[in-house]
Amino acid sequence: MTGATRAQQLVLRGRGIVPGRVEGEALVSHETISGWGGIDPATGTIIERRHELYGVCFTGKVLVFPGAKGSSGWSGFFQSTRLMGTAPLAMVFTNLTTKAALGAxxxxxxxVTELDDDPVARIATGDLVEVDADNGLVVVHGPWSQACHPQ
Structure with a gap:
């Protein structure tokens, strides 16, 4: 079974923190993300120099990551992304902390958080992901390119 086939069947169940339902392309980080000094809210870009996603924009993506790191300023920086129109489309994280919850x-x-399987390990950047936070579900439909451009 290929990775794309497995991904098309993947349903993760967890806890919705902020309600809503969206579908979009996943951007996966295996590292926690720092808000203050780690992101540029004006561009929605990760600017932490040693981060695996340095220079990558999360605007309009389903951001899948382990959680927040750094100070309580994390939530303020992510709120700024909303105010500047550069926020992620949705967030899926594994470690529920007060700063990550407040940021969301x-x-x-x-x-969605507290999932029954590790989303960072099971979702790949580029997968088409549906986040249904009303029901605490994350559904991976398959690679974004195939979902948008069927062959």
């Missing part, structure tokens, strides 16, 4: 709430994007 002030960013006002559908967010």
């Amino acid at each position: 709430i002030v960013t006002r994007v559908p967010t």
